[in-house]
Amino acid sequence: MQAIWGGDIAPALKRLKGMGRPVAGCFPLYPPQELLHSMGISPVLMWGLGGGSSELVLADKRVQNFVCAVGRRLSQLVLWDSGQNLDALFACNACDTVRNLPEILEAGVGEQGTKMRWFSLHVPAIPMQEPTIKAYFANNIKQCIRELEALAPRPYSADNFLQSAALYNEWRSLGRQLDIASGKGGLPFERLVRFALEAAFTPVEESLAAGKALLKDCAPKPAPKNAVPVILSGIMPPPPAFLKVMEESGLFVCGNDLAPLWRTWARSPQPADAPEFYADFYSNHFPCSTLLPTADARPEALLGLARERGARAIVFIGEKFCEYEYFEFPYLEKFFQGQGLATLLLEFGVDDLANVAQHATRIEAFAESLAQ
Amino acid sequence: MSRKKSPAFANLTRIMRDGYMDFHTRAANGAFVAWIAIIVPAEIFAGFDNVVYAVPESHAAMSAGRGVGAIQCEKAEKLGYSMDLCSYARIDIGTAFDNGKDSPTMGLGRPNLLVSDNNNCSLLVKWFDIYRREWKVPHFILDVPFCYGPQKPADTLYIVEQFKGLISEIERLSGQDFDMEKVRRAMEYTMEGLTHWKRFLEFAKHRPSGITVFDSFVQMAPFLTLRGTPQFAAHYKMLADETQQRVEEGDFPVPNEKYRLLWDNIAPWHQLRAMSKRLAEMGANIVAAPYTSCFGSLEGAHKLYPYKNGDDPLAYLARTQNNTVCPYGLALRKNALGRAIEELGIDGVVFASNRSCKVFSLMQLDEKMAVEKKYDIPCVMIDLDHADVRKYSESAAFLRLEALLENIESARS
């Protein structure tokens, strides 16, 4: 199975499995990777997965085509793998679509003769300042740990958790540095995306090494002459073909708040035990439309990013059928227009690799209007 | 539906009209106004002297039923809201930002407080946030965990705490005191009404069925806007008594009932009359839907979940947050369908795949496979949108419905 950003997922999964740890396929967005890692489980983040619609035969038998590409593609991967490499699924409640998937996938894999375990974590969709809400969430984390112990090779320990949290924080910090370097022209944006998406299938230790090597090669260089700096905002990056169109049209990506990139890297939570760490992680996360209490801060956070990176426009990458993002676009567009920043909304779904020309026309027209 | 309008149906029109009149009058006279998601327990508001509430989802369903759903959706789309968003949300946004124009109830005015609940779906939170930002109105969010299985005791306590928080917030914002005794009284009315509702639904067991699902869709309305009131209790008694009398007199909605069907999803609000009439002409009766039988029950059961006087109302209301179908996991959904198929002698199931309500629709392919395998009855999947008629094709839907009836027929012969 090819990833949409290239690379074969099968060998990556097989390699992970070959490392001897149980592998858990995590549903986006923002699963507690540190926790799984600290208990000896390899977390795999199932986003940026592959292919055109023709590859979604297995998923299409179980989820309708009005489900977002993230949901359909991850369903295809799990059903295709059918428990050969993925030992379990882990789902957070961040999204209505995703909350429906564990049992569907369990049933699908079960039909192929494999019992697929799955775990879930309820993260309150309300602020956690109230002690009762925070205590409830802490219990959920503890319960989750107890359940994971059935899969994990080693029990939870606060020390192991702190070590894993430190590793992931280092990785986030590295992500930030790479992102900033990319915004200064030191690393092609397309390469940055590839790095972020490959990390989803790679042990964090290896991603750290790869990221450090990448960072060494980054030397700031001026953006191409006359290029218009823009921020990309949304859940997933657009497919590479569209980044190429943007570049050819004279748009230069100087920053982003995409979920696997800046939204993931922007902030490292304070070291603490798991319940405390995740209360901080989810409450103070860089704004995301799916983490409801953070959503209000998105316009200002994006504006700050745009100002910092010298952007002149925001390009929203609408994940087709992602209602979390859709509800916010009119508000965000109005906000940025009020700030003198131009906006463009592009929608991408499973079949959009076939619609390059249609999107290209809009991107070119937008770039031209900015150039004038 | 095709029969003469019965007293209970006339009463429904009257109490709904009076309910909206009362809402507008009291709001105009200074009552504290809340807009709530359908799953927010309305009985809580009865604990205050002068709090009224409106239910945007109910208003959206009514708008769709009265043929103005698409008009309101278009208004929202012009404001930049995607056509792929839930049509209830689009109808409501279109209505609200056009000051109630084209609404069958003159809109819902402006709220003092928004109360959403992510139990049915998180999108309600995003939807109500639009008004919070635009009108600077406080928004109270009830966070209810999805139910893959029976609600955990810790979750019940968590929800009760939030109900208490909601009560304090209304006290603070409205300056009114809360009285739990009034909530207890409201609970009695609700439970009385629910008991009769269950009686009413039981007539689907009769052959031919005493009701159609379209009757129960229409009769759901008071659940959303009149719970906890004497009118609620009296109306459902009247409805159940009247249905009983009709059954005893041999007056059935589809007298030549040849096919007993089950509906899975939200009501097709814009098609109630047309669909029920056309099906009845073919001898088909959709007799039930988990969407309507879930009220008053828990997690896929059909029986009334009991409340005894003296029980803590907040604990009961928290426990019964898991009554509607949207927050059920697959196992609970299958239970709900299976029970209906067995108890009602269902010949075939209509899965309405509803792109506007992904949370309801997402498990249907699995449910369909499970029903076909376990019960060996034909099923069909049709596409529709519960409130946006532009996303429905009658000819395509009936092509499949006719095929379903043919399959039932050929399985019999």
Ligand code: SF4
């Ligand atoms: S893209 Fe949106 S709808 Fe899809 S899984 Fe992510 S949050 Fe959910």
Ligand code: SF4
């Ligand atoms: S998506 Fe479904 S559950 Fe959510 S508001 Fe719309 S109809 Fe209701």
